[in-house]
Amino acid sequence: MEQRHRHGYLYGTMVLAAGTVVVKLIGALFKIPLTNILGGVGMSYFNVAYELYYPLYALFVSGVPVAVSKLVSESMACGRARDARKLLRVAGAAFLAVGAAGSLLMFFGAGWFSARVQNPGSVWAVRMLSPALFFGCLMAALRGYWQGMQDMAPTAVSQIVEAVAKLAFGLALSYGVTVAGLRQFSLEGTVFGAPCASAQEAQIAVLPYAAAGAILGVTVSTLCGAVYMAARHRLGRGAITPEQWKASPPAAPSRALLKRLVAIAVPVCVASLITNLTSFIDLISVMNRLGHAITRHPGVIEGIYEGLIPGGVGREMLASYLYGCYSGLAVPVYNLVPSLTTTIGVSLLPAVSAAWAVRDRRALERNVASALRLASLIAMPAGLGICAMAGPVLRLLFFSKPMESAVISPALHLMGLSAIFVALSLPVNAILQAVGRADLPVKLLLAGGGLKLVLNFLLVAVPRLNIQAAPVGTLVCYAFVLFVSFGVLVNSTGVRIPVGPVFGKPFFAAVCCAVGAWATNGLLERVCGSQLAAVGGVSIGVVIYVFVVLLTKTVTKEDILMVPGGEKFAKLLEKRSLLG
Structure with missing residues (x-):
């Protein structure tokens, strides 16, 4: 324990970063063949489920590890080890109930939601993902406890367990369902009971079920991660020494601890919800505005993508296809950048919280400057590299989908720039949360989300721009968030950067x-x-x-x-x- 504290937050960052690199490599082994199985249309079903899951995860789960981590680190810094241990029990009981409510909401609202985003084929994928919210709450409470102790290894290992399980179960289920559906067509002329007139039609008809199989593998992976965290905690010796336990005063009442948890978790959840709403805004606005453009000027858009639309994808499925290219090929590449700087914020938060609690200005300034420099060293080369190499990278990763890669590579150029602003805003927001300004990211992201929604509404419906305009709103949103939040950080803390x-x-x-x-x-x-x-x-x-x-x-x-x-x-x- 002392060794970890002596190295500071960067020790935890490196542990999480190493875990994230492994997870992303495994994720690529999952996402690339999955995209090659499902194509643009099938990936639209898969990503509709994910784009609903992320805001619900943000609303019900994301604040749990942040709140637990912050309060545990503060309790340990102030010598209240009994509070730290009790916080975990209180958080686990409260937030498991919250996760169950979220799972039920997602399952029973799947049909309504899929119809609203004009993608009814995604309904089974949405339902298969709903239990992941419940398992996610259990993992979040345990991860927050160990992060608060500045031990990031359990979080990193649980992420790897999740990634391996997703790779194994997701690909196996998706491929198995595809083979089963096409075998049924060859024998009976139907795909899971639906008659199909041709092999091309059967290939399209099997995609909703294949996407649901892949999503079920994701749900199983969250169960595996939760089981690992529970076993790790039960079998581990704990991070609190007997000396710390004896020196600690009695734990605060459960009601008081729960009140403190909720006070931190709610604004963090809202901020995270609004962060994820940028993807959700794309889901609800891009598909609709693409549909509007295709209905009014179908010839213009078909002419732009002449030779890049697979057989069997008619005009009625063109919006799903273009959105699937965007969300299935470009977004995963773009998300690589902020996923790495997220680890900085996660491990920085308890260190900054502890320094802020005891008013150690020197440690606060050192950690903040170092974290932002590290985030810049990661985000800037990755973002500019994606901007410069968008086409070659897509052709390298999705080699069996050359049409989809050609469709979306122009959009990825701009998304590389957006990734820099997103990646740098994450540690800044974590610092603001640690120093008691969790309200600010909420307000800024809400304003930025409004800008994004307006730009999507205006630009995506322009036939000449269509899906290529989707990244513009993200760029404007996060540039605004980063510059304003950074200014407030400097003014409110007085740190010199x-x-x-x-x-x-x-x-x-x-x-x-x-x-x-x-x-x-x-x-x-x-x-x-x-x-x-x-x-x-x-x-x-x-x-x-x-x-x-x-x-x-x-x-x-x-x-x-x-x-x-x-x-x-x-x-x-x-x-x-x-x-x-």
Whole structure:
């Protein structure tokens, strides 16, 4: 325990980041073949379920680990170990009931919701995902407790358990349902009881059930993650030492602890809900506005995507197909960037909460500056790299879906820029939550969500823009959120953040990285295949980035010393004058 605290929040960040990298690699092994199985239309069913699940997860679950983590870390910093242990029991009992209510709401509202977003084929996928809310609440309470103890390993391992289970069960169920449906068509001319006139029609008819099978695998994975966390907690020795327990005063009453949990969890849930509403806004507005554009000017949109629409996808399914390309191919690539900086916010929150509780200004300023520099070092090269390499990356990942990749690659260029603003806003919001300003992200995200909704409504319905305009609202929304929240953070806490070393140097290195990757890819495409050219471009971009980061002395000695085992590495870099 002392070792973890000595290294600071960055120890936890590295643990979570390592877990996230593993999870994302496993997720790619899941999402890429799944997209190749389901295609654009099937992925629209899959993603409709996810886009409903995320706001409900935000509303019912997301505040649980934040509230538990914040209060546990504060309790331990103030020597109230008994409060920390009791908080877990109170949170578990209260929020499991909340998760059950969310699951029931999602299951029984599936038909109504699928009809409202003009995607009735998604109803079974929505229902299959509903139990995940209940299992998610159990995991969230346990994750929050261990995060509050500044031990991120249980969270990281549970995420890997989830990812492996999703890969195994999701692909197996989706593929099995597809094979079963097409076998029935070959024998009886029907797909699960529905008559089909041709093989192409059967391929389309089986997609809602195949998507539901994949989603059921996701639900099973949340059950596996919950079982792991419960077993880990029961079998573990706990993070509170006997000395801390004896020195602690009696625990506060359950009602008082619950009141404190709710006071923190509710604004965090609302903020998270509004964050996820940006995706939900896309779901409810993009499909409808695409449908409006296709109804009024079908020839214009069909002309833009001539040769890029698969056989069997008629005019009535064109909106689902375009939305499936966007949500199934572009959004997963875009989400890679903020998913990495989320780990910074998760592990930063208890460290900042503890420093703020005891008014340790030096520790607060050190952690905030280091976290924002680390977020910049991750977000800027990844976002600009996606912007520069959108087409090659999509062709590399979704090699069996060249039409879908060609349709959505223009939108991904702009989404790379959006990813930078989203990724940087996450640790800023976590810091605001830790210092008692959880209300601000709620207000800013609500205003940003309104901007996004208006822009979607106006731009997506323009036939020449259609699905390519969907990222514009996200870019405007998160640029607004980041700049305003950062200004309030500086003013309300008084922390001094050197803009050049924290943001300027990483941005310069990221530009070099993106230009190098783009130029290398262009040169290699002339002599070898596009996939090898993409791999070469990304590799050279990474090498250039690391070289420029070291040459400009972007990383400081203090950053390195916060990493476990960083002393030797710091001496090596310092000897070569490569540290800021």
